[in-house]
Amino acid sequence: MSTSPTIDTAAALAATSLLRFATAGSVDDGKSTLVGRLLHDSKSVLTDQLEAVETASRNRGQDAPDLALLTDGLRAEREQGITIDVAYRYFATTKRRFILADTPGHVQYTRNMVTGASTAELAVVLVDARNGVVEQTRRHAAVAALLRVPHVVMCVNKMDLVDYQEKVFASIAEEFTAYAASLGVPEITTIPISALVGDNVVTASANMDWYGGPTVLEHLETVQVSHDPSDDPARFPVQVVIRPQTDEHRDYRGYAGQIASGIFRVGDRITVQPSGRTSTIEGIDALGEPVDVAWAPQSVTLRLTDDLDISRGDMIAPADAKLSPSQDLTATVAHLHDRPLKVGDRVLLKHATRTVKAIVKDIPSRLTLADLSQHPAPGELVANDIGRVVLRTAQALPVDAYADSRRTGSFLLIDPADGTTLTAGMAGDAFAEAAEETKEARGGTADDDGWDF
Structure with missing residues (x-):
């Protein structure tokens, strides 16, 4: 019970x-x-x-x-x-x-x-x-x-x-x-x-x-920092597939990980990204016990009614989630490494529990934080620079806009040679989205005020 x-x-x-x-x-x-x-x-x-x-x-x-x-x-x-x-x-x-x-x-x-x-x-x-x-x-x-x-x-x-x-x-x-x-x-x-x-x-x-x-x-x-988790989009990056080998639990198949955001319930219809296959949550196990509901940031195991091909790095989300996996990603990034990030660089992109190969297709602009002016087409980003990049990944990724989720809207760019973290990325145009939300909250309009890179 x-x-x-x-x-x-x-x-x-x-x-x-x-x-x-x-x-x-x-x-x-x-x-x-x-x-x-x-x-x-x-x-x-x-x-x-x-x-x-x-x-x-x-x-x-x-x-x-x-x-x-x-x-x-x-x-x-x-x-x-x-x-x-x-x-x-x-x-x-x-x-x-x-x-x-x-x-x-x-x-x-x-x-x-x-x-x-x-x-x-x-x-x-x-x-x-x-x-x-x-x-x-x-x-x-x-x-x-x-x-x-x-x-x-x-x-x-x-x-x-x-x-x-x-x-x-x-x-x-x-x-x-x-x-x-x-x-x-x-x-x-x-x-x-x-x-x-x-x-x-x-x-x-x-x-x-x-x-x-x-x-x-x-x-x-x-200061109030908590909120209703049901306000956030439900996202569950799969960390490991659990298949016990004992006779007693031979038919058990669970997908374990930490809920990145939102709430999952038994009976929810879900979609597995990036494959797009759908199923229903048959059960949720938390600390070895079955529960009816789980929320971020709990670590749980989800069991589905269908036997799907799911592996580490896949994302489980509600069936009606507005989440379209893509190999093309435009993002605002903060470059962290002394080695510059240049157009044409081949990197690894880590998003949630998945790491894929990627290439830097373009660096449209660099932001001057002192006065928020734009430096178009800089060609590269050096340490401490914040700019906008266009990436092409080897596999489609279900990335949320950073404005919607700080967890599943963020990623890291990694040097494939030595594993060094190069860049922290936030999907979408973070400044433009924040400014637009502020204007709308004040009853104004989100017209062009220099925020677009």
Whole structure:
């Protein structure tokens, strides 16, 4: 007898107490100090870790502990006083668990921010109150919009160095909010802070009584990141076919993997892509027990009524899904490797659980994130570039638009010679789709405003 939950319970259980977020900002804006202050004041730092930071700070001639050292763990980072690589930290409060990615601020490490923010549900962008919104601030806001991070928090840091003036904060907040909204960022929150002193990081500031909003930690603990999984398209990339060899289960055939998005139920009519063959879900096994319904990101085994030729890399989706496998793919990509990506390059394309051969047919444009201008027909993309590419794959792939699914709308380009990751891709024109959605939400029209590459 199945004890599986109903759809309403499934939606409720899909709500998570885990928040993945990334920090970004220009050099010396105080990202690592903010993270260190957040960990320290929320009492998420072990005694030996704090002692190590205090010792390192004294060795550098500092009187007070440099909390930035809690995340700047590489020797080169400590010596140069900058963040070079993405630093991941895990901590928890009584209200929520967190996975934090502290990303570099240097322009040459923009690719690291792409890596850190690719799975983030929230991005914290820091701005130095003395400098306001600068080129790198706009760059990071654009990357967050490109990756469709649903929540962006802009922290105006170092308010203590501008005498906690409300007008300074208001001016910066207005400029950033307008810019981020034009990119299609759906939710923007602005908070005035001093990471060094601790104002409005974990504890409300006594120096800014004119600010009545939440502290950084309060916002992180309360921001809504869960949603009804039935709002997402149901997608199940097959990871492995299970065929037990025992006499008792000789007729068992199951398709195991992790649900990428949406909900599957026993009795659902499905289509297997790219073959297009249809069947019905006869059963769903989760943790060895039969259930009636399963939702992302659960790992389950689906059993079908028909004996179909299904293998690793195939995609199971609802029979009425608007999913047309194709060998031609146009996408927005962020190039991550020092080796340029050029027209004519032969690569491997990894989408979900399938990896196929592909060739770069065209690179129509490269985007200048500083002012969102276009550079037509660049011929190649170098490290940290974001541009549009046209790919031809050896096999048809059922790729969603990234606007519809961050999981099944994304892919990686890999060097076939050594397996190095070259490029992160997002199917479709991510900026244009985000801008169009924002305009429509505001009751406007999605006319041409320079977003088309």
